[in-house]
Amino acid sequence: xxxxxxxxxxxxKEQLVSMAGLVELAIEAATEALQKRDRExxxxxxxIERRVNAAHIAVDNSCVKLLALQQPxxxxxxxxxxxxxxxxxxxxxxxxxxxIAHNTERYIQGEPLKPLIDLPRMFDEVRVMVRETLDSFxxxxxxxxxEVLRRDDIVDGLKNKIFRDVLDHVKARPExxxxxxxxxxxxxxxxxxxxxxxxxxxxxxFAITGEDIRxxxxxxxxxxxxx
Amino acid sequence: xxxxxxxxxxxxKEQLVSMAGLVELAIEAATEALQKRDRExxxxxxxIERRVNAAHIAVDNSCVKLLALQQPxxxxxxxxxxxxxxxxxxxxxxxxxxxIAHNTERYIQGEPLKPLIDLPRMFDEVRVMVRETLDSFxxxxxxxxxEVLRRDDIVDGLKNKIFRDVLDHVKARPExxxxxxxxxxxxxxxxxxxxxxxxxxxxxxFAITGEDIRxxxxxxxxxxxxx
Numbered sequence: 001x002x003x004x005x006x007x008x009x010x011x012x013k014e015q016l017v018s019m020a021g022l023v024e025l026a027i028e029a030a031t032e033a034l035q036k037r038d039r040e041x042x043x044x045x046x047x048i049e050r051r052v053n054a055a056h057i058a059v060d061n062s063c064v065k066l067l068a069l070q071q072p073x074x075x076x077x078x079x080x081x082x083x084x085x086x087x088x089x090x091x092x093x094x095x096x097x098x099x100i101a102h103n104t105e106r107y108i109q110g111e112p113l114k115p116l117i118d119l120p121r122m123f124d125e126v127r128v129m130v131r132e133t134l135d136s137f138x139x140x141x142x143x144x145x146x147e148v149l150r151r152d153d154i155v156d157g158l159k160n161k162i163f164r165d166v167l168d169h170v171k172a173r174p175e176x177x178x179x180x181x182x183x184x185x186x187x188x189x190x191x192x193x194x195x196x197x198x199x200x201x202x203x204x205x206f207a208i209t210g211e212d213i214r215x216x217x218x219x220x221x222x223x224x225x226x227x
Numbered sequence: 228x229x230x231x232x233x234x235x236x237x238x239x240k241e242q243l244v245s246m247a248g249l250v251e252l253a254i255e256a257a258t259e260a261l262q263k264r265d266r267e268x269x270x271x272x273x274x275i276e277r278r279v280n281a282a283h284i285a286v287d288n289s290c291v292k293l294l295a296l297q298q299p300x301x302x303x304x305x306x307x308x309x310x311x312x313x314x315x316x317x318x319x320x321x322x323x324x325x326x327i328a329h330n331t332e333r334y335i336q337g338e339p340l341k342p343l344i345d346l347p348r349m350f351d352e353v354r355v356m357v358r359e360t361l362d363s364f365x366x367x368x369x370x371x372x373x374e375v376l377r378r379d380d381i382v383d384g385l386k387n388k389i390f391r392d393v394l395d396h397v398k399a400r401p402e403x404x405x406x407x408x409x410x411x412x413x414x415x416x417x418x419x420x421x422x423x424x425x426x427x428x429x430x431x432x433f434a435i436t437g438e439d440i441r442x443x444x445x446x447x448x449x450x451x452x453x454x
Contacts, residue, residue, distance in 0.1 A: 084308065
């Protein structure tokens with residue numbers, strides 16, 4: 001019985017990791033679509049998102065079944081509860097990749113603003129953030145998850161800089177306003193992907209340590225009640 | 228034992244409903260801050276958000292404890308899993324109220340764009356959406372939850388109209404670009420509150436019927452596996 005449960009938990013983790021891989025692909029395709037003005041990548045994002053949505057439902061079903069049939073406790077219960085939440089954040093990262101694809105579709109219909117400002121740097125930072133978040137989950141590495149939380153400040157700073165730079169550009173060239181807005185919206189989409197990565201990192205820390213670090217509150221851990 | 232569990236479930240529902248009440252207050256204060264250019268309402272939003280964050284952690288703790296100690300099945304298990312998700316969406320609605328407060332703070336430092344375009348209408352629609360979502364949860368009314376899903380289209384349409392109207396205005400008056408961007412961002416914040424209400428409505432339908440209607444997929448219900 002115990003062994004069967006361990007196998008089920010491992011399968012659940014694998015299911016989530018393979019979904020996360022799809023989400024990473026979607027983000028990569030979306031950012032490449034913008035950088036290379038590549039419509040095929042836009043189509044690819046929509047394609048991947050459909051698979052992410054199917055995975056989202058499948059992971060949720062697995063979690064509810066495990067809760068019902070195995071009635072897990074302590075660390076196992078925390079892992080499943082964390083998986084329910086991580087699943088939601090992964091699915092919404094996929095939605096943001098689709099939003100980037102939509103904004104890109106509008107952007108590449110017009111003239112490019114010569115430099116994409118700091119967007120390529122923001123792409124890179126967000127991709128590292130997403131990668132480290134998933135690594136922290138796979139390796140149950142709470143220290144790496146904490147690293148992600150720090151990186152979110154860099155991403156937020158880049159977004160603010162992009163906002164200012166685009167506004168300055170557009171004030172001098174009001175005919176670029178739609179294009180500028182599209183880039184601002186992409187920066188917002190990327191910021192939100194970073195926020196979801198932060199949420200996942202917090203859930204990873206909770207799953208590993210039983211410690212709830214959200215809202216920077218070091219509240220009483222619920223570990224005691226479960227073990 | 229059974230009676231004790233029913234009381235715990237009722238308390239959990241009450242906890243969630245009182246948190247939802249705080250979130251509604253935060254949204255109302257944020258929208259009033261913009262409409263009345265009222266800085267005290269901005270401070271109120273931040274104040275309420277701190278209480279929402281505390282409630283967020285408390286509800287999560289209650290859910291994990293109930294799962295661990297009561298090992299619920301079927302409809303009870305679905306209610307607790309739905310509560311974990313609704314809790315997350317409520318907390319993020321609170322974050323969006325804070326975002327509206329931030330955008331308002333910048334907006335009221337400048338000259339008002341004479342009409343707030345369709346924002347007041349969008350406020351009203353989003354508030355009704357949030358109210359109906361919570362009512363559907365309290366009354367376990369799946370039909371009302373489905374009503375919310377339809378209303379989301381109206382909100383999305385209003386957001387698109389506000390985007391276009393602001394762009395037209397700002398093209399004629401480029402010196403208003405920062406102010407216009409602030410209004411566009413508020414419209415986005417409201418759209419996201421509507422999205423969270425939609426997510427909650429889907430979770431309510433799942434909790435009541437065991438039917439997963441996300442991604443418009445009528446997938447195999449997991450009811451059978453649990454009852």
